[in-house]
Amino acid sequence: MIKIAIFGVGLIGGSLALCFKGKPDVTVVGHSNNPASVEKYMKREVVDYATTSMEETVRDADFIFLCTPVSTIGEYLHILSDLPLKPGCIVTDVGSTKASIAESGSHLRRKDVYFIGGHPMAGKEKSGVEAATSLLFENAFYVLTPDSGTPEDAYERLAKLLEWTKARILKLDPKLHDGIVGAISHLPHIIAVALVNQIARYNESNELYRDLAAGGFHDITRIASSDPVMWRDILVDNKSVLLELLKDWNTEIAGFIDMIESGDGIGIEQAFQKANGFRSSLPERRKGVIHSFYDIYVDVPDHPGIIGQIATLLGNCRINLSNIQIIESREDIPGVLRLSFSEESHMDKALELLKKDYAVYV
Numbered sequence: 001m002i003k004i005a006i007f008g009v010g011l012i013g014g015s016l017a018l019c020f021k022g023k024p025d026v027t028v029v030g031h032s033n034n035p036a037s038v039e040k041y042m043k044r045e046v047v048d049y050a051t052t053s054m055e056e057t058v059r060d061a062d063f064i065f066l067c068t069p070v071s072t073i074g075e076y077l078h079i080l081s082d083l084p085l086k087p088g089c090i091v092t093d094v095g096s097t098k099a100s101i102a103e104s105g106s107h108l109r110r111k112d113v114y115f116i117g118g119h120p121m122a123g124k125e126k127s128g129v130e131a132a133t134s135l136l137f138e139n140a141f142y143v144l145t146p147d148s149g150t151p152e153d154a155y156e157r158l159a160k161l162l163e164w165t166k167a168r169i170l171k172l173d174p175k176l177h178d179g180i181v182g183a184i185s186h187l188p189h190i191i192a193v194a195l196v197n198q199i200a201r202y203n204e205s206n207e208l209y210r211d212l213a214a215g216g217f218h219d220i221t222r223i224a225s226s227d228p229v230m231w232r233d234i235l236v237d238n239k240s241v242l243l244e245l246l247k248d249w250n251t252e253i254a255g256f257i258d259m260i261e262s263g264d265g266i267g268i269e270q271a272f273q274k275a276n277g278f279r280s281s282l283p284e285r286r287k288g289v290i291h292s293f294y295d296i297y298v299d300v301p302d303h304p305g306i307i308g309q310i311a312t313l314l315g316n317c318r319i320n321l322s323n324i325q326i327i328e329s330r331e332d333i334p335g336v337l338r339l340s341f342s343e344e345s346h347m348d349k350a351l352e353l354l355k356k357d358y359a360v361y362v
């Protein structure tokens with residue numbers, strides 16, 4: 001029997017629990033300091049068992065996941081140093097920053113207990129166990145930060161366990177992780193929040209700002225609705241990286257100020273062109289619950305209304321389409337639509353339906 005202990009059964013801890021629960025010979029135990037939360041985890045059947053006792057949670061555990069806010073993970077590692085743990089036990093966390101947690105983890109050096117930092121790079125703006133789903137990590141990167149003292153066998157055992165999340169495991173140095181994730185996740189959250197707050201300030205004197213805010217504003221500010229406590233911890237923890245990134249951000253903005261001041265249309269156009277090029281080279285969105293798992297391709301004649309026709313055909317048969325994309329230039333195949341479905345059965349139905357009138361392939 002493999003026992004998995006989870007501290008902090010919220011969005012991430014709960015989603016991990018759902019990935020592991022019900023697997024052969026696995027028991028998942030959840031911990032909370034709050035008896036009402038313990039009851040909630042049991043009632044929602046996210047874990048096999050829940051308790052307020054730390055000793056009971058970790059007793060005989062093969063894996064311990066710390067899924068609480070970043071500022072608390074160090075304390076948990078400290079407490080675990082004094083609790084009886086099973087020899088060979090692997091302790092890991094899911095915090096969004098890694099350098100300081102890896103440092104705290106290195107103090108857990110006890111005979112036969114190994115700490116390996118982790119960060120599943122998938123999430124949502126929503127938090128709490130209510131938002132947990134076993135699909136959260138599918139196709140997302142899951143970073144692990146073993147150090148030179150981590151036995152290969154311990155790393156392999158954790159990576160093997162995490163296969164149940166269907167995430168893509170990536171080994172990274174904790175400092176490199178914080179630099180890159182600071183740039184692609186923490187900095188954008190700061191920018192989104194600053195932008196929303198700037199517009200909220202203008203809106204105080206004229207509510208048309210809110211009324212007229214449209215698609216572009218929504219797109220760039222979605223992540224401004226993220227959990228304030230979680231983000232407080234992340235930004236405080238990744239201080240030195242973020243200060244450098246924000247200085248660089250000031251330089252980018254100063255560049256725009258200069259170009260606008262001097263009427264440098266060519267410079268502005270080039271900035272948009274450069275961004276466009278890099279953005280279209282980004283890997284496809286693949287995480288969260290709204291990603292697509294099952295894609296089919298349809299050759300389509302080039303006439304207006306074709307997308308509407310196909311979407312209506314599928315809708316009439318109650319086939320749920322998650323995404324539709326026009327692929328303009330696939331080698332030798334002009335006019336191709338990619339249809340994405342979150343359920344295999346819907347993809348199969350769509351294939352059957354569309355192949356009557358179109359060339360369809362998987």
Ligand SMILES: NC(=O)C1=CN([C@@H]2O[C@H](COP(=O)(O)OP(=O)(O)OC[C@H]3O[C@@H](n4cnc5c(N)ncnc54)[C@H](O)[C@@H]3O)[C@@H](O)[C@H]2O)C=CC1
Binds near residue numbers: 009119121
């Ligand atoms: N939300 C996201 O998109 C992602 C979050 N993370 C990381 O995962 C960790 C958990 O985040 P979420 O699951 O989103 O948060 P959450 O709020 O959904 O869950 C946090 C859990 O920790 C418990 N908790 C809160 N404060 C505590 C404290 N002081 N002591 C003990 N337990 C406490 C809560 O009761 C809850 O069960 C954080 O370290 C975060 O940085 C990592 C990847 C994505």
Ligand SMILES: O=C(O)C(=O)Cc1ccc(O)cc1
Binds near residue numbers: 096120121125223
């Ligand atoms: O919803 C989004 O776009 C996110 O950025 C989610 C997210 C938040 C925190 C993480 O450490 C990893 C992923």
